[in-house]
Amino acid sequence: MPKPYMGKILMVDLSSHTLTEEVIPDAVYEQYLSGMGLGAYILYNRIPAGADPLGPENILGFCSGLLTGSGSLFSGRWTLTGKSPLTGCWGDANCGGTFSPAIKRCGYDAIFFSGISDTPVYLYIKNGTATLRDATDLWGEDAIATEERLGARHGLKAGIAVIGPAGEKLSLISGVCTDRGRIAARSGLGAVMGSKKLKAVVLDGVKRIGAADPAAMKRLSRHCSKWVGFNLPLTPGSVFARVGSFLRITPVLFPQDGLLYTNILKKWGTGGMNQASIEMGDAPLKNWEGTNRDFPIAKSRKINPDRILETEIVKYHCYSCPLGCGGTCAAKGMPGHTHKPEYESILALGGLCMNEDLDSIYYLNELLNRAGMDTISAGATAAFAIECFEKGVLTKEDTDGLELKWGNTEATVALIKKMIRREGLGDVLADGTKIAAAKIGKGAEAFTVHAGGQEPAMHDGRNDPGFNIHYSLEPTPGRHTLGAHLYYEMFQLWKRVKGLPKPKPLFAKSSKYRIDAEKAAMAAACSRFMSLANGAGMCMFGLFLGAKRTPTFDWLNAATGWTLSPEDYMVVGERIQTLKQAFNVKHGIEPKNNFISARAQGTVPQREGANKGRSVDVEKLACDYWTQFGWDPDTGKPKDETLRKLGIS
Amino acid sequence: MAYTITEKCNGCGACARVCPADAITGEKKKLHVIAAAQCIECGACGRSCPHASVLDATGTLCGLIKRSEWLKPAFIIKSCIACGICVDTCPVGCLAMSDLPRDKGVAPYPYLQAAKACIGCGFCSHDCPTDALVMQKPAKS
Numbered sequence: 001m002p003k004p005y006m007g008k009i010l011m012v013d014l015s016s017h018t019l020t021e022e023v024i025p026d027a028v029y030e031q032y033l034s035g036m037g038l039g040a041y042i043l044y045n046r047i048p049a050g051a052d053p054l055g056p057e058n059i060l061g062f063c064s065g066l067l068t069g070s071g072s073l074f075s076g077r078w079t080l081t082g083k084s085p086l087t088g089c090w091g092d093a094n095c096g097g098t099f100s101p102a103i104k105r106c107g108y109d110a111i112f113f114s115g116i117s118d119t120p121v122y123l124y125i126k127n128g129t130a131t132l133r134d135a136t137d138l139w140g141e142d143a144i145a146t147e148e149r150l151g152a153r154h155g156l157k158a159g160i161a162v163i164g165p166a167g168e169k170l171s172l173i174s175g176v177c178t179d180r181g182r183i184a185a186r187s188g189l190g191a192v193m194g195s196k197k198l199k200a201v202v203l204d205g206v207k208r209i210g211a212a213d214p215a216a217m218k219r220l221s222r223h224c225s226k227w228v229g230f231n232l233p234l235t236p237g238s239v240f241a242r243v244g245s246f247l248r249i250t251p252v253l254f255p256q257d258g259l260l261y262t263n264i265l266k267k268w269g270t271g272g273m274n275q276a277s278i279e280m281g282d283a284p285l286k287n288w289e290g291t292n293r294d295f296p297i298a299k300s301r302k303i304n305p306d307r308i309l310e311t312e313i314v315k316y317h318c319y320s321c322p323l324g325c326g327g328t329c330a331a332k333g334m335p336g337h338t339h340k341p342e343y344e345s346i347l348a349l350g351g352l353c354m355n356e357d358l359d360s361i362y363y364l365n366e367l368l369n370r371a372g373m374d375t376i377s378a379g380a381t382a383a384f385a386i387e388c389f390e391k392g393v394l395t396k397e398d399t400d401g402l403e404l405k406w407g408n409t410e411a412t413v414a415l416i417k418k419m420i421r422r423e424g425l426g427d428v429l430a431d432g433t434k435i436a437a438a439k440i441g442k443g444a445e446a447f448t449v450h451a452g453g454q455e456p457a458m459h460d461g462r463n464d465p466g467f468n469i470h471y472s473l474e475p476t477p478g479r480h481t482l483g484a485h486l487y488y489e490m491f492q493l494w495k496r497v498k499g500l501p502k503p504k505p506l507f508a509k510s511s512k513y514r515i516d517a518e519k520a521a522m523a524a525a526c527s528r529f530m531s532l533a534n535g536a537g538m539c540m541f542g543l544f545l546g547a548k549r550t551p552t553f554d555w556l557n558a559a560t561g562w563t564l565s566p567e568d569y570m571v572v573g574e575r576i577q578t579l580k581q582a583f584n585v586k587h588g589i590e591p592k593n594n595f596i597s598a599r600a601q602g603t604v605p606q607r608e609g610a611n612k613g614r615s616v617d618v619e620k621l622a623c624d625y626w627t628q629f630g631w632d633p634d635t636g637k638p639k640d641e642t643l644r645k646l647g648i649s
Numbered sequence: 650m651a652y653t654i655t656e657k658c659n660g661c662g663a664c665a666r667v668c669p670a671d672a673i674t675g676e677k678k679k680l681h682v683i684a685a686a687q688c689i690e691c692g693a694c695g696r697s698c699p700h701a702s703v704l705d706a707t708g709t710l711c712g713l714i715k716r717s718e719w720l721k722p723a724f725i726i727k728s729c730i731a732c733g734i735c736v737d738t739c740p741v742g743c744l745a746m747s748d749l750p751r752d753k754g755v756a757p758y759p760y761l762q763a764a765k766a767c768i769g770c771g772f773c774s775h776d777c778p779t780d781a782l783v784m785q786k787p788a789k790s
Contacts, residue, residue: 069779073732101737127671128687157742206670206740208689208772221778225730316748319737322730324756330747464739 004070004559005029010108011243013125014196015056015115015589024109030562031647033535034066035107036092037576039081042449043090044583044648050238053085054170054195056116063110063203064103065537067210068320070559071217071222071530074542074550076100076319079534085189085195086172086432087453090475090580092188096318096326097179099203100537102159106130106205113196115126119298121157122200124154135199135465137169142370143177143526158204163372164372167194168587169422173377173455177369181339185374186453187476188432210559210597220551224542227549228322232263237272237305244279248292248610251510255503258490258544265325265541270343275300277343278351281463281610282579286406288449288460288599291609299356299376303346318455318539325541331362339373341365347458348379348414352388354406355606360413365423371420377432380455382415383435384648385425393440400424452506452594453476462602462611465621472618473625475580477594481540483526485512485519492546493525493628496553496566498611500525513587515617520624527629528573533575575646578629578638582648591636592622604619650706651688652695654681658702664694669740691770693738720784722761724787728781730772735773735782743767758780 007029011020024038032041039061051057060082060165067075078100085089111228113123120135138146145163150160159178166174166200175183176189234400235243247253264272278292278300285295308329316326316339327340341361342347349355349364368375385398388394389404396403400418402425418426429436433448433455450458451471457480461468466484475481494500501518533543534550542550553566562571584591595618598604602615621647623633631641643649654664656671658680665673665681672688683694690776695703695711696719703711712766722735722744736744736759743766746757764787774782 069737071734071776073778098733098737107735155742206689218778225732226732227781312755314748315755317731317746317757320732320734322732323730327755425684561699 001212001561004209004211005034005066006104006107006109006207008108009038010111012089012111012132013253014113014117014121014132017117017132022244028551029066032281032576033532033572034578035535035537036061036079036081036094036531036574037535038110039063039092040090040579040583042110043081043083044579045052047083049085049586051354053083053088053192055116058083058192059112059114060189060192060196061110061112062099062103066535067555068537069104070211070555071214071221072555073081073221073320073322073560074539077141077534077537077539078103080184080189081178081249082189082192084476085191086188087477088451088587088596089477090583091414093175093184094188094534095183095184096180096321096539098319099159099161099178101209101319102203104209105202105207107207108190111201113198116195117197120197120199120419122150122202122379123196124202126154126204127206135536138199140165143372144180144370146200147177147180149230150200154202154204158233160200160202162200162372163190163193163384164370166192166373166420168432169430170194171373171419172420172435173381174372175200175374179374180268181366181369183369183372183374185376190372191471200625211559213558215362216558217555222553224545225322227259228262228266230259230475234263234267237309238301240273240305241275241279241300244276247276247280251508252506253377253509254506255489256486261490261544262323262541266323267272268309269307269325269327269340269598270517271346272305273304273343274303274346277347277458279610280381283347283351283458284460284462284600287352287387287447289387290354291606291611293609294355295351296544300351302356303350303358303361308340309363313337316340317322321539321542323541325556328488329362331364334366338362338366340367343552344458345375345379346516348376350561352379352383352458353412355409355412356407357409360409360417362414364416365419367416376457376568377455378416378419380449381419381429381433382412384447385429386412387413388440391443391447393442393447394425403432437560447595449483449600450476450478451596456472456480456596456600459484460611461600461616462606462614463595465616466523466526466614467517468596468618469526469625471600472595473591473622474527475577481524482530483633487540490544490546491529492548493529496547497525497570498567504624513614513616515620515624515643517624518622521626523625524628525570528570530573531576532569532573535572540620542544557644562611574629578631578642578646579648581631581636582638582643585637595619595622620641650690651685652683652690652692652698652706653704654683655702655777656680659700660763661699661733663697663699667693667697668707669768686710689740691768693714693768693770694767699772718786719767720767720771721764721767721787722773724759725783726758726783728779729758730779730781731758732778733759734776734778738772740770740772741766741768757761769787
């Protein structure tokens, strides 16, 4: 029976330049799927406790999703895995584009790298033959230029993942780039690739990817694409700011239907909610100290979604995605085309630094994509530096004359260029806020916002407490794509999975901030589901359509021939989640140390604006959340009986 | 399952030249062999063999077809959801997504950018989730 997975991985030891194929038993896929799950399975078993993330013992994995290429939609995401040098925890980053099927078309579900090469190399696989090749001539090139050179050398059809100068210089906020400007940015795994002297992975295979029941796959995909094509009437983008204002003041809410969000994504991309997020208190401003009053509509209209749409030439679809939230843009002052900046980039480089200049956001987005540096962490670290300067912790002498004032676009751009080049203060900041604060001293730690060392994304947990649960309690701290109160509403898991709480049709907004076991159950369901989705290679935006419209569980059964229930699949998600937590425990991580910084918890609540008076008791949330997984409620460590039950040894 | 080459093969090498998976090996004027693990069953070898020496995965003898008559994909753009599956699945990279949008809106669309490279395998049509591609005989120019 054809399967959607290839059943093999490639292990590359860069120290000895040895390449070894390994067959993975079917049982591993049944327990962990592929993607993040397979990555967790390999890394948990093979990275020795206490390994240096930038040393030879760390293993960097490029893992395709189980559903990638099976005929399902929204299943083109690949996961980069490794021990994070930024947090010391389990690290992963995932990305769309075309790289996930490229891995499978070479006959592997994942490619793992251990060791350290003496000289820069890249891996090239062509129709079953894998070789390590010299990359000395590419070392120092930016990510997009490297990709173009390798594309010219090996054919434009090849899937190419590269690091830019940030990864080479071991910046702990660097990522791995594909598709001329997409980046698996989080967890600092670009530095792991740089430490291994691995410049690129070039994949050029033509293997077929199967499915147990192709007719069922097609039927399910048509059902899903019908919902993607369901167009709702949308207002101009400028009206969204008013919608955000309304959401800020309304005392009652109703559960959000993701159909609206997918329509917004289809039209504007992730930047569609820019202004609304600022107005409703979702977007952190001024290094998490500001409010919507600091960045009023008069300012935020300069980053209005319609302004971004004006620059878009054509939509960009990742592999197997009918939605197309990406875009190719021609922006002022940009040579050629550039990827449309994402919501996270716009807010991190915009509102968080109080920068209202859209052209500079395009410029920085391109600059950071070429450097291979995470826009979220880079923007957050710049905002941290600005606050340090404003409060006298940094002086003009420290900044080489840069006037790091809120909203000083020129200085912000110059600072980020320094970070990319690791020059002067930029060298201090290139490893993120936590390490920068430790180097700067003078109480700079008070201005950092991070969870376990990683800067959180541009969604404020004081507005949606679900974000603070996942920022603080996930095995990969600081991540926003794993769950939130809003995500739970949109996933509509209760329609497919028995026993999950169903939100009331109308509820008081204040009830969102009440900490109770139901919130923990919702958060745990998100974590299980997204771990499953990351094993399958699914995109969260597709999942926003709801569990009935995007038939993840059914696709998995039709692709593999398994006959698991949605509840069984949620256990698979739980197993992946628990294995990641066990990885952290093995490496000496105390989960309690990963709670998000006090400022983002609202320990001292804001005095005005959308999130006025709000605080989130992460400690209380943690006990309830950990209990949901059978982890110790006091320490967050998986209990022995839980590990036994899930078959983790 | 994979395609196989019979003893009738005279080693002309036409199959090896057209195989996108580099699955066929053999010395010139000697029997060629298809590596089963590499074969993707695109059928290009069978269509290009002048000596009727290739059997498909079911053991059926393949027939020579003039390359100019190999089926080519035709796009039904109104059914296309721009998911890019066809572009990715093409073993010779002859399809691409447009750099320009469709007439209305800003959605890209797939097109046959290198018609001469197309081997008529039909994977694009087979894998398209919305049946927005059909394989048909190329129009005579």
